[in-house]
Amino acid sequence: MSAAATDIATLPKRENRAWKKLRANPAALFGFVLVAFFIIIAVAAPILPIDSPIKTSWSAIRKAPSAAHWLGTDDIGRDILSRMIWGARASLLAGVISVAIAVALGVPLGVAAGYLRGWTDAAISRMTEALLAAPFLILAIALAAFLGPSLSNAMIAIGLSAMPVFIRLARAQTMDVLTEDYVESAHAVGVGPGALVWRYILPNIFPPILVQATLTIATAIIAEASLSFLGLGQQPPAPSWGSMLNVAKNFLDQAPWMALWPGLAIFLVVLGFNLVGDGLRDALDPRDI
Amino acid sequence: MLGFILRRLLIAVPTILMISMFVFGMQKLLPGDPVLAMAGEERDPATLTFLRQKYHLNDPIPVQYAHWLLDAAQGDLGISLRNNQPVAQLIEEKLPVTIQLSIMALIVALVIGIPTGVLSAYRRNTWVDWISNVFALSGLSIPNFWLGIMLILLVSVRLGWLPASGYVSPWVDPLKSIETMLMPAFVLGTSISASLMRHTRSAMLGVLKSDYVRTARAKGLPEKTVLVKHALRNAMVPVVTVTTLLFGELLGGAVLTEQIFTIPGFGKLVVDAVFSRDYAVVQGIVLCTAVAFIGMNLLADIAYRLLNPRMRNQ
Numbered sequence: 001m002s003a004a005a006t007d008i009a010t011l012p013k014r015e016n017r018a019w020k021k022l023r024a025n026p027a028a029l030f031g032f033v034l035v036a037f038f039i040i041i042a043v044a045a046p047i048l049p050i051d052s053p054i055k056t057s058w059s060a061i062r063k064a065p066s067a068a069h070w071l072g073t074d075d076i077g078r079d080i081l082s083r084m085i086w087g088a089r090a091s092l093l094a095g096v097i098s099v100a101i102a103v104a105l106g107v108p109l110g111v112a113a114g115y116l117r118g119w120t121d122a123a124i125s126r127m128t129e130a131l132l133a134a135p136f137l138i139l140a141i142a143l144a145a146f147l148g149p150s151l152s153n154a155m156i157a158i159g160l161s162a163m164p165v166f167i168r169l170a171r172a173q174t175m176d177v178l179t180e181d182y183v184e185s186a187h188a189v190g191v192g193p194g195a196l197v198w199r200y201i202l203p204n205i206f207p208p209i210l211v212q213a214t215l216t217i218a219t220a221i222i223a224e225a226s227l228s229f230l231g232l233g234q235q236p237p238a239p240s241w242g243s244m245l246n247v248a249k250n251f252l253d254q255a256p257w258m259a260l261w262p263g264l265a266i267f268l269v270v271l272g273f274n275l276v277g278d279g280l281r282d283a284l285d286p287r288d289i
Numbered sequence: 290m291l292g293f294i295l296r297r298l299l300i301a302v303p304t305i306l307m308i309s310m311f312v313f314g315m316q317k318l319l320p321g322d323p324v325l326a327m328a329g330e331e332r333d334p335a336t337l338t339f340l341r342q343k344y345h346l347n348d349p350i351p352v353q354y355a356h357w358l359l360d361a362a363q364g365d366l367g368i369s370l371r372n373n374q375p376v377a378q379l380i381e382e383k384l385p386v387t388i389q390l391s392i393m394a395l396i397v398a399l400v401i402g403i404p405t406g407v408l409s410a411y412r413r414n415t416w417v418d419w420i421s422n423v424f425a426l427s428g429l430s431i432p433n434f435w436l437g438i439m440l441i442l443l444v445s446v447r448l449g450w451l452p453a454s455g456y457v458s459p460w461v462d463p464l465k466s467i468e469t470m471l472m473p474a475f476v477l478g479t480s481i482s483a484s485l486m487r488h489t490r491s492a493m494l495g496v497l498k499s500d501y502v503r504t505a506r507a508k509g510l511p512e513k514t515v516l517v518k519h520a521l522r523n524a525m526v527p528v529v530t531v532t533t534l535l536f537g538e539l540l541g542g543a544v545l546t547e548q549i550f551t552i553p554g555f556g557k558l559v560v561d562a563v564f565s566r567d568y569a570v571v572q573g574i575v576l577c578t579a580v581a582f583i584g585m586n587l588l589a590d591i592a593y594r595l596l597n598p599r600m601r602n603q
Contacts, residue, residue, distance in 0.1 A: 009381075053555065100420055125378050126304055126307055127304050129304045129305055130304050130305075130307035130308045130311060130321075130579070131311075133304060133308055133579040133582045133583050133586075134308065134537075134575055134578060134579045134582070135537035135538065135540045135541040135578055135582065136537065137541030137542070137544060137545075138539075138541055138574070138575060138578055139539060139575065141544065141559060141560070141563060142315065142559075142563075142571050142572075142574075142575045143315075144563075145563040145568075145571055146315045146316075146318060146568070146571075185478075203526065218429075220432065222432050225432055225434075226434065226545055227434065228542075229434055229545070229548075230545070230548065230560055230563075231564070232563065236430075245434065245435060245438065248438070249441075252438065252441060252442045252446050253446050256442055259435075259438050259439070259442065262435075262437075263353070263431075263432060263435030263438065263439065266432050266435065267427075267430055267432065268430050269433070270429075270430040270431075271426065271427070271430035274426055274429060274430050275426070278426075286360065
């Protein structure tokens with residue numbers, strides 16, 4: 001055995017190096033903590049010792065934060081802490097599911113465009129440009145309006161509006177990977193198109209897609225809050241941070257806490273995803289700028 | 290240059306056609322008969338037949354689309370169900386309000402975004418850079434409608450400095466108009482300034498490493514000259530492009546900002562239309578913003594060529 005072989009064996013894998021870089025980045029770690037915190041409370045909502053998020057109480061209307069209601073109560077006496085915790089479910093679900101829709105539709109289309117080229121590429125690219133031409137939020141509002149107001153329709157609307165970014169990214173990355181020597185050699189030894197996409201293209205375009213997906217979750221959470229704020233997302237009485245803000249704006253003078261918490265929560269969870277996304281990009285990007 | 294513009298215009302045609310198909314298709318996806326909604330309570334059979342003929346609803350869908358597209362190309366976007374006005378006229382009325390808001394927001398964004406971006410690149414890895422980055426990241430993460438609500442709470446409700454809502458046309462009372470728009474413009478501008486700052490910073494970082502900046506410094510030019518004349522001017526090329534592309538974000542943000550500050554603009558129009566199921570207005574707005582966005586893209590490409598001498602002769 002030569003020394004070179006041992007060197008290659010002991011060389012850390014790219015994933016390991018990325019992981020090390022990520023762990024050494026305090027901002028990304030802080031982002032992870034924020035995201036993890038919200039995921040934990042969202043998952044644990046049913047077993048936490050809190051009131052029902054839709055239980056009204058006429059004796060506790062618009063009460064300021066106190067020992068009984070840590071974050072206060074709203075205009076019909078519901079516990080805000082409980083609504084915040086259950087609202088985290090709506091926000092995170094909307095963020096993750098709409099991005100899953102965007103990735104599930106966008107990546108195959110992008111890979112197809114980049115791999116097949118020709119007419120397929122032209123058709124997919126024109127469609128992408130058309131979707132990109134309508135401003136993200138206006139497109140989402142229009143789609144949600146036509147689909148009808150509900151949380152699941154809001155997720156579909158946001159997912160479809162976010163899809164073109166993934167088509168573009170997957171197409172560009174696929175064309176990039178196709179010029180690599182190892183893909184040409186795979187081609188030369190007779191690897192079929194299916195195996196080529198599955199074994200060579202997808203694993204190699206995964207890192208930039210992951211970064212984009214993380215950052216898009218942040219955008220999608222804001223979009224869900226915006227749609228719910230306008231009344232096009234989560235429908236009452238089910239809690240959502242966006243719709244809580246919509247009600248809160250009518251009671252700014254009497255109950256400012258109603259507007260404080262939901263906005264703060266949106267800010268923190270979105271900040272978390274942005275920090276993680278930025279950290280992932282720095283860790284996975286081979287070009288060190 | 291002219292050839293380039295023509296070529297870009299030609300590429301825009303299939304994109305616009307595709308958008309028009311989306312917009313037309315959206316309506317076809319809707320359950321229910323639009324004619325029943327238009328005819329009102331009585332549903333007189335003669336009226337129904339007349340309306341069906343008028344809107345070509347008895348024709349096959351491709352023919353309906355062709356009629357709709359021809360009308361739209363001539364500026365006829367249909368009639369608003371809610372107030373019986375032509376959609377094009379409604380958009381024309383509300384658009385100036387949103388343009389005023391967007392321009393003021395863009396000024397806020399440029400004034401905050403570009404200097405912080407330059408400074409943070411110039412003082413890379415110092416506390417200045419660190420604070421600017423925290424600011425940018427917060428700006429990107431804060432939902433701007435919440436920022437609006439919090440500002441109303443602080444500036445209007447608590448301090449009583451600025452009005453919380455309302456709109457005054459600049460032609461009626463310019464000062465009052467700016468006063469009512471100040472807070473909305475700030476809210477909309479901060480989120481845009483965050484992306485602007487990030488783009489300026491990365492463009493400046495690239496330029497500051499370049500040979501011509503090193504040469505300028507080696508010539509003994511004052512640092513300020515190097516920074517402004519040599520570095521910033523070149524870094525502005527991509528930033529100008531990005532600014533034109535932020536137009537979409539401005540319009541999207543305007544929808545929420547107008548809702549919070551009850552400004553009677555384009556964004557308020559679309560939200561009201563959504564809730565009164567006035568689909569012709571929603572369609573008209575999506576089509577208009579998309580066409581405007583394509584126009585902005587074209588301008589961005591042209592500006593990029595004009596500003597970047599290396600691109601001019603290609």
